[in-house]
Each structure stands twice: as C-alpha cells, then as structure tokens.
Amino acid sequence: MPEKVYIGPYRPQLVEPERFELLVEGDKIIDAKMELGYMHRGIEKLFTTRTYMQNLALAERICGICSGIHTLCYAQTVERLMGVEVPERAKYLRCIYMELERLHSHYLWFGILAHSLHEHEAFAKIMGEREIIQDLFEYLTGNRINYAINTIGGVRRDITPEKAEKIRGVLRTLKPLSDYIMSLLDDNGVFTKKTKGVGVLPRDKAIEVGAVGPTLRGSGVASDIRKDDPYAAYDKLDFEVIVEKDGDVHAKALVRARETYESMKIIEQALDNLPPGDISVKPGEPKVGEEVGRVEAPRGELIYYIRSNGTNIPERVKVRTPSYANNFAILEMLKGERLGNARTVIESIDPCFACTDRVTVVDVRTGKRRIIALR
Amino acid sequence: MAKISVYRFLSAGCNACDVEILECLVPRYGLANLGVEVVEEPEKANVLILTGAGTIKGEKALLEVYEKINPPKIVVAVGNCSITKNIFDKGYPIIGPPNKLIPVNYYIPGCPPRPQAIIKAIADILGVKIEEKEEFWKTPEGFRGRHEIDGEKCIGCGACAQICTADAIEVIDGPEKRIIRVNYGHCTFCAFCQDECPTQAIRLTGVYHLLTSDPRAARVENEVNLLSCTICGGTFFPEKQIEWALKRVVEEKVPIYKDYHDNIYNSMRICPNCRRKIENIKRAKILLTNLSERARRP
Numbered sequence: 315m316p317e318k319v320y321i322g323p324y325r326p327q328l329v330e331p332e333r334f335e336l337l338v339e340g341d342k343i344i345d346a347k348m349e350l351g352y353m354h355r356g357i358e359k360l361f362t363t364r365t366y367m368q369n370l371a372l373a374e375r376i377c378g379i380c381s382g383i384h385t386l387c388y389a390q391t392v393e394r395l396m397g398v399e400v401p402e403r404a405k406y407l408r409c410i411y412m413e414l415e416r417l418h419s420h421y422l423w424f425g426i427l428a429h430s431l432h433e434h435e436a437f438a439k440i441m442g443e444r445e446i447i448q449d450l451f452e453y454l455t456g457n458r459i460n461y462a463i464n465t466i467g468g469v470r471r472d473i474t475p476e477k478a479e480k481i482r483g484v485l486r487t488l489k490p491l492s493d494y495i496m497s498l499l500d501d502n503g504v505f506t507k508k509t510k511g512v513g514v515l516p517r518d519k520a521i522e523v524g525a526v527g528p529t530l531r532g533s534g535v536a537s538d539i540r541k542d543d544p545y546a547a548y549d550k551l552d553f554e555v556i557v558e559k560d561g562d563v564h565a566k567a568l569v570r571a572r573e574t575y576e577s578m579k580i581i582e583q584a585l586d587n588l589p590p591g592d593i594s595v596k597p598g599e600p601k602v603g604e605e606v607g608r609v610e611a612p613r614g615e616l617i618y619y620i621r622s623n624g625t626n627i628p629e630r631v632k633v634r635t636p637s638y639a640n641n642f643a644i645l646e647m648l649k650g651e652r653l654g655n656a657r658t659v660i661e662s663i664d665p666c667f668a669c670t671d672r673v674t675v676v677d678v679r680t681g682k683r684r685i686i687a688l689r
Numbered sequence: 690m691a692k693i694s695v696y697r698f699l700s701a702g703c704n705a706c707d708v709e710i711l712e713c714l715v716p717r718y719g720l721a722n723l724g725v726e727v728v729e730e731p732e733k734a735n736v737l738i739l740t741g742a743g744t745i746k747g748e749k750a751l752l753e754v755y756e757k758i759n760p761p762k763i764v765v766a767v768g769n770c771s772i773t774k775n776i777f778d779k780g781y782p783i784i785g786p787p788n789k790l791i792p793v794n795y796y797i798p799g800c801p802p803r804p805q806a807i808i809k810a811i812a813d814i815l816g817v818k819i820e821e822k823e824e825f826w827k828t829p830e831g832f833r834g835r836h837e838i839d840g841e842k843c844i845g846c847g848a849c850a851q852i853c854t855a856d857a858i859e860v861i862d863g864p865e866k867r868i869i870r871v872n873y874g875h876c877t878f879c880a881f882c883q884d885e886c887p888t889q890a891i892r893l894t895g896v897y898h899l900l901t902s903d904p905r906a907a908r909v910e911n912e913v914n915l916l917s918c919t920i921c922g923g924t925f926f927p928e929k930q931i932e933w934a935l936k937r938v939v940e941e942k943v944p945i946y947k948d949y950h951d952n953i954y955n956s957m958r959i960c961p962n963c964r965r966k967i968e969n970i971k972r973a974k975i976l977l978t979n980l981s982e983r984a985r986r987p
Binding site: 352368371372422438455459470471 | 706709711712744746776800801828853854855
C-alpha cells in the first residue's frame with residue numbers, strides 16, 4: 315500500500331519553505347508532487363507600481379543568492395527598450411561581477427550539498443573559505459549580498475587597478491578551494507560515494523521537462539546562454555561550456571566544480587582586457603513596445619519580459635527564473651529514488667524558492683500523513 | 690541565561706538574511722561560541738528568529754511555530770522585511786510585518802544585516818561581550834550602512850524621497866519646518882539617495898550595529914526651515930532650496946542675470962497661490978520683461 319510522505323513546508327534543513335508530497339512504497343518514491351507559494355510576494359505586480367530605476371532594487375530582491383544577475387537581466391532588457399548602448403568598460407565589469415557571483419553561488423551550493431550529505435568537515439571548510447568572496451563583494455560594491463551594482467546604462471562602481479589586484483589575489487586563494495572540491499568528487503572522494511547514481515536525469519528527459527543550467531548540462535546537453543546568445547562581453551571572452559553525461563547528482567556537482575575554474579578564467583581575462591572609458595551612460599526614455607532578455611544565472615537561464623507603454627513605469631514585467639524551470643526536473647529525479655536520498659536530490663538543482671514562488675501550484679489531497687526527518 | 694536554541698522561520702523574504710544567519714555559524718563568526726545553537730524543531734527552541742515579511746500562506750504556520758517555542762520565547766526579527774516589510778510593502782499576499790501577528794522583542798535592521806551585526810546584536814541581547822580585534826568589525830570604504838544627513842548641506846528638496854526604492858524616505862511639511870525622515874528600518878540600502886542628492890548631503894556610513902527594540906526609533910531625520918510667502922505669510926518651500934536654485938540659475942548658468950539677483954529672489958518668495966492672483970501679475974511681468982531684454986542684449 316503506497317503511503318504519502320510530506321516534506322516541509324517549514325523545515326530548517328531545506329533553506330526555504332516549500333512542500334513536497336511523495337508517494338512512497340517501502341523505501342522507494344513512486345510519485346512526487348510539490349506545492350509552492352510559501353514565498354510568494356506578488357513581485358510582478360509590484361514591478362508595475364514603481365519606476366524603471368526603482369525596480370532595480372526590487373529585481374535584486376527576487377533572490378538573495380543570485381541577486382546581481384537579476385538586476386543585470388532586468389537592466390539589459392530595459393536598455394534595449396530605451397535604446398541605450400552600454401559602454402564597453404561596463405560590459406566587462408558586468409562580466410567580472412557576475413562571474414564572482416557565480417563563484418559564490420556555486421560554493422554555497424557545495425556547502426549546502428555537504429550539509430545535506432552530513433559531511434560537516436567539508437561544510438565548514440567550504441562555507442568558511444567562501445567568506446572571502448563575500449568580503450570582496452563588500453569591498454567592491456559596499457554590501458555582501460544585494461550589491462546594487464548594475465544600473466540602467468552600466469554599472470555603479472568602477473574597478474580600479476588596486477581593486478583588480480585584490481580580485482586577482484582572491485582568485486589565487488580560491489583555486490585551492492576548487493581543487494579541494496574536485497578532490498571530494500574524484501573516484502575516492504566522499505561526495506562521489508553518496509552522489510554517484512543518485513537522482514539520475516537522462517538527457518531526453520532533461521530536455522522534455524525543460525531543465526536549464528547546470529542541471530541540463532549535467533545531463534549531457536551543452537546549453538549556456540553566455541555562448542548561445544552572448545550578452546555583456548561574453549562574446550569576447552574565451553571559456554568552455556562544461557558538460558557531463560551521467561545526469562546524476564555527481565555529474566551536476568562536477569559541472570559546477572569545473573565551472574568555478576571557467577569563471578576564474580573569465581574574470582582574469584576580463585581584468586586583463588578591461589577597456590578604458592565610462593562605466594555608465596544616462597538612461598533614455600522607454601519606447602512603447604516589449605522586450606525579452608535572457609542571461610545565464612548561476613542556476614540556469616533567466617528570462618525577463620518587459621512591456622512598456624511609454625511612461626516611466628513598466629506595464630508588465632514577467633520573470634522566468636531558472637529554479638522554476640528546474641523544479642519539474644526534481645519531480646522527475648525523485649521518481650524511483652530511495653526516500654533517504656530525497657533531500658540530496660531536491661538540493662541538487664540548487665533550488666531557490668524565493669525565485670520560484672511566482673506561480674502557486676496547489677494540489678493537496680487528503681491522505682495518511684507522516685512527517686519524517688530527512689537525514 | 691540557559692542555552693540558547695534558535696529556530697529560524699522564513700516567510701516571504703529574499704533569502705539573503707537566511708544565508709547571513711547560516712554564515713554566522715562558520716568559525717570566523719562563531720555563533721556557537723556564544724552558546725547559541727540552531728535547532729531543527731520549534732519544540733526544542735527558546736528563541737525564534739524571523740526573516741521575511743510574512744505571507745497569507747505562512748501565517749498559520751508562524752502562529753503554530755510561535756506556540757511551540759519554549760519560554761522565555763524571545764523573538765528576534767532579522768532584516769528589514771521582518772521589521773517593516775521593506776520593499777514588499779504593497780505586495781498583495783503580504784500580511785506582515787510579523788510584529789502584527791506575534792510579539793517581537795528585538796529588531797536587527799539591515800538588508801541584509803552583516804553577520805557581524807547579527808553576532809553583536811545576539812551578544813548584546815545576551816549581555817555578553819565579544820572579544821574581537823578592530824579588523825573584525827571594520828567596514829570597507831564605500832560600505833552602505835546607516836544614513837547620515839548633513840544638516841548644513843541638505844536643502845530639503847526631497848529628491849532622495851523621489852528616487853527611494855522602498856519608500857523609506859518621508860518628506861513631512863510642518864507649519865514652519867520640513868522634516869526629511871529616513872526610516873532605515875524600511876530601507877534597501879541601495880544608496881540611490883546618495884547618488885541622486887544634488888548637494889551630496891545624504892550619505893550612507895559605515896555604521897551597521899542597529900539593534901533596537903522599537904522599530905519606530907530606527908530613523909534619521911533632518912529639519913529644514915520653510916520659506917514664508919512675502920504676501921500671504923504662509924510657508925511653501927524650503928529656504929535653502931530657493932537659495933540653491935538661485936545660485937545655480939543666476940550665478941552658474943546665466944551670469945548676466947546677476948544684476949537682477951534681488952529681484953528674482955523677491956519674486957521667488959511669493960507662493961504659487963499668490964503668484965496666480967491678478968494683482969501680483971503686474972509685478973512679475975515687469976521683472977520678466979526686464980530679464981528677457983537683458984538676456985537679449987549682446
């Protein structure tokens with residue numbers, strides 16, 4: 315007799331509130347459903363009550379982890395709407411800031427993965443050494459999270475030669491951390507044992523559910539907006555799209571670990587080739603019309619749609635976040651998985667429910683309830 | 690005080706405050722050294738840390754969790770969303786701030802507060818002193834902390850309130866004075882006000898220890914005198930703003946108006962209502978004719 319198991323909504327192990335309804339037989343998950351909406355804040359409505367400039371801070375607060383990339387995508391879309399060309403230097407600076415954000419987001423994910431696998435030593439090391447990026451952000455932008463660095467028409471703070479030197483120094487200290495993470499993922503690593511073969515998402519299934527970002531790249535699909543539809547200065551920078559074939563949690567981890575090296579490569583190149591000039595231009599008037607912009611967030615493809623009626627307040631803003639696209643991959647990966655692995659699988663897409671809770675999917679049927687602790 | 694067990698509750702925030710609370714657990718900040726542990730069940734906790742503005746969907750869960758917390762049931766709201774709803778103020782599913790639903794003892798403003806601020810605040814609540822070097826507390830140059838308004842420079846124009854992303858800055862006109870009030874418990878610390886200020890009067894400083902037990906006290910104010918109309922006597926405009934505008938127009942932009950400085954100043958001191966009255970039009974007309982002739986002359 316299959317039994318229903320509920321995870322959440324308020325469980326401190328999962329960083330944010332959400333609710334999973336698993337249909338379990340013995341130890342095996344047969345079917346999975348999810349209920350969202352605990353983080354729903356009505357952001358898309360709020361977007362239409364503020365000016366284009368004020369919306370930057372709102373876009374930033376969709377998600378507190380990949381906050382910078384939201385403002386970048388929003389600003390780029392609005393720039394197209396206004397017909398503003400961003401200075402070359404600002405494009406390079408945007409790449410630097412966003413790759414630093416990718417580094418901090420990926421390291422945070424490894425920290426959470428270590429936490430969910432009960433590798434406390436690895437957790438403490440990764441989270442502790444990751445601090446250096448947060449300090450760097452504070453030094454460069456004035457805040458550790460929610461850095462308010464992008465603006466419509468460019469960036470708000472420049473990178474001086476001494477700041478560039480500091481960034482290089484931080485990258486030098488981060489390389490050993492990436493090496494350490496790679497050692498956890500090699501054949502004898504502690505992560506490998508617990509993640510190999512867990513939560514497999516085959517290539518065709520990944521495409522079918524519309525997964526994006528590292529989740530998709532972990533299933534053998536080379537898809538990266540930075541290469542496919544270059545924005546900022548990515549078309550002038552040399553980097554590789556990391557792909558792993560296996561589709562399990564281990565492959566997703568490997569994709570992220572190898573991407574940290576690529577991010578460092580991008581930052582170093584951008585610092586070396588930083589062109590002189592202004593860092594921002596004055597924004598113009600928005601034209602009547604609509605625009606779609608997309609970027610590669612740390613978690614995958616992020617899409618903004620903005621419709622303008624010519625006033626200083628947007629008429630409609632629609633956000634499609636990567637976690638929303640990846641949620642359907644979780645449900646696919648959970649099927650056939652052992653109940654004990656459920657948490658690892660859920661964390662493997664790096665879910666960010668603050669991002670996702672825009673659409674409320676409610677489907678709670680009455681059934682036998684049992685709260686289990688996921689360990 | 691006995692061992693502190695903290696249960697975290699997040700409802701409709703952006704997650705950043707939660708990440709910073711987790712960050713406090715790493716050895717560098719050493720939340721555990723203060724005798725604080727983070728527990729996973731509300732039944733085991735005696736302190737509740739709230740983040741987020743609170744949604745309709747989370748309301749029931751919040752009340753349930755509050756019931757289960759053991760005495761002394763201290764509730765700490767971390768981050769501006771849980772103090773004043775911050776930028777999500779007018780969101781339709783938002784019912785908070787949480788102090789409407791349950792009693793909250795302490796507030797830690799910030800968006801998000803630095804881990805150092807959280808650590809210091811918790812130590813202050815416990816009455817413990819943290820031994821750390823200067824280096825630990827230091828903020829880099831350009832850090833966006835609590836605001837400071839330079840009373841000398843502020844002209845009371847309200848440009849900061851116009852650009853403010855979270856409606857944190859209020860402009861309150863009294864009978865004789867105008868108050869520019871920055872509610873930093875409602876602020877996103879984006880520093881747009883600093884960028885927009887025409888006289889560089891408002892500045893975000895490195896002050897970040899903002900623990901308070903009264904969210905209404907979390908504000909910075911500046912008063913400017915309002916000008917009274919030379920005809921009706923009613924106040925209508927900040928004195929300094931008129932001087933600033935005059936300086937800009939007469940001295941910097943159109944130097945040939947310099948001779949008419951006093952004339953323009955006098956006509957600017959008439960409130961819009963009086964200016965529209967028929968008996969005052971004549972005076973303005975003479976001035977404008979003089980000015981335009983003067984400007985046309987080579």
